[in-house]
Amino acid sequence: MITVDHVTKRYGEQLAVDDLTFTVQPGIVTGFLGPNGAGKSTTMRMILGLDRPTSGTVQVNGRCYRDFDAPLHEIGAMLEARAVHTGRSAYHHLLAMAQTHGIGAPRVNEVIDMVGLQKVARKRAGGFSLGMGQRLGIASALLGDPQTVILDEPANGLDPEGIKWIRELLRRLADEGKTVFLSSHLMSEMALTAEHLVIVGRGRLIADTTVDEVVSQASADSAVLVRSPQAAALRAALAGPGVSVRSEEAEVLEVRGLAAERIGELAAAAHIVLHELTPQRASLEEAYMRLTGDAVEYRTASAPAAAADLELVA
Numbered sequence: 001m002i003t004v005d006h007v008t009k010r011y012g013e014q015l016a017v018d019d020l021t022f023t024v025q026p027g028i029v030t031g032f033l034g035p036n037g038a039g040k041s042t043t044m045r046m047i048l049g050l051d052r053p054t055s056g057t058v059q060v061n062g063r064c065y066r067d068f069d070a071p072l073h074e075i076g077a078m079l080e081a082r083a084v085h086t087g088r089s090a091y092h093h094l095l096a097m098a099q100t101h102g103i104g105a106p107r108v109n110e111v112i113d114m115v116g117l118q119k120v121a122r123k124r125a126g127g128f129s130l131g132m133g134q135r136l137g138i139a140s141a142l143l144g145d146p147q148t149v150i151l152d153e154p155a156n157g158l159d160p161e162g163i164k165w166i167r168e169l170l171r172r173l174a175d176e177g178k179t180v181f182l183s184s185h186l187m188s189e190m191a192l193t194a195e196h197l198v199i200v201g202r203g204r205l206i207a208d209t210t211v212d213e214v215v216s217q218a219s220a221d222s223a224v225l226v227r228s229p230q231a232a233a234l235r236a237a238l239a240g241p242g243v244s245v246r247s248e249e250a251e252v253l254e255v256r257g258l259a260a261e262r263i264g265e266l267a268a269a270a271h272i273v274l275h276e277l278t279p280q281r282a283s284l285e286e287a288y289m290r291l292t293g294d295a296v297e298y299r300t301a302s303a304p305a306a307a308a309d310l311e312l313v314a
């Protein structure tokens with residue numbers, strides 16, 4: 001478990017993290033989201049003892065990073081991963097790391113297999129593609145078989161097969177009971193990988209909840225899409241206080257103010273045939289945009305000022 005307790009981090013005048021409190025539980029994948037400059041990397045660095053909080057405490061399994069005798073066995077991390085610029089082979093890079101931490105060579109081969117670098121393990125890691133570099137970074141993070149895994153943008157540079165692989169790997173690690181904490185700007189990927197989310201903006205906590213909850217809340221005022229060959233009769237049957245119906249296509253109604261179940265019941269009572277009845281859900285990206293709309297520090301001129309204006313579609 002990772003515990004971040006009332007943590008503030010200042011760099012001179014710059015407030016990078018502002019009284020942040022959250023915990024990351026074992027056994028699930030937790031995503032760490034926030035716009036550029038929100039304080040994610042700073043927080044991750046503090047978890048890893050690479051930076052000290054100005055105030056507050058950060059602990060992993062009840063202890064500060066610097067108190068671990070064998071940190072590689074406790075926390076595995078990949079921060080700001082980029083292809084390793086080294087003349088060493090991937091194998092020797094990992095072996096050197098392993099040897100300085102009392103880890104045997106068999107584990108090096110194990111992690112090489114785990115990340116799918118068998119064919120290139122003896123090649124110079126400096127010549128690796130971004131995706132291969134990511135895999136090597138992940139292999140380094142897993143070398144000590146740590147209980148806690150922290151990855152900054154692990155899917156960066158991976159192709160679709162690689163992204164699917166990392167998703168499955170992270171879920172497997174969580175299933176083994178490990179604490180898995182990762183940042184990513186790829187919302188669709190985060191929606192598939194993480195169960196829980198910690199969302200920050202301008203150094204402060206915006207949300208600490210499940211992916212389902214974030215999406216459900218953003219979907220609360222979403223429409224129900226109804227397709228019927230008797231759309232006009234259905235529109236009349238649904239009319240009532242607080243109900244709005246929009247139609248931009250023949251036979252298709254977008255209904256707000258009634259749950260899908262109620263629409264089905266009203267249609268049945270009026271003997272109206274339905275061909276489709278679909279509650280619209282916001283995507284995680286839309287939900288995220290709504291939550292962080294005000295916290296975005298760097299915005300392009302064309303981006304909407306507040307994502308709350310966005311129309312929610314499935």
Ligand SMILES: Nc1ncnc2c1ncn2[C@@H]1O[C@H](COP(=O)(O)OP(=O)(O)OP(=O)(O)O)[C@@H](O)[C@H]1O
Binds near residue numbers: 016017035037039
């Ligand atoms: N060493 C430093 N010195 C001064 N300011 C810093 C330092 N590190 C981070 N900051 C500032 O702290 C804030 C938070 O930065 P941080 O890199 O933690 O954000 P982030 O959420 O990881 O952003 P990104 O998604 O772009 O990686 C930013 O305003 C950044 O400029």
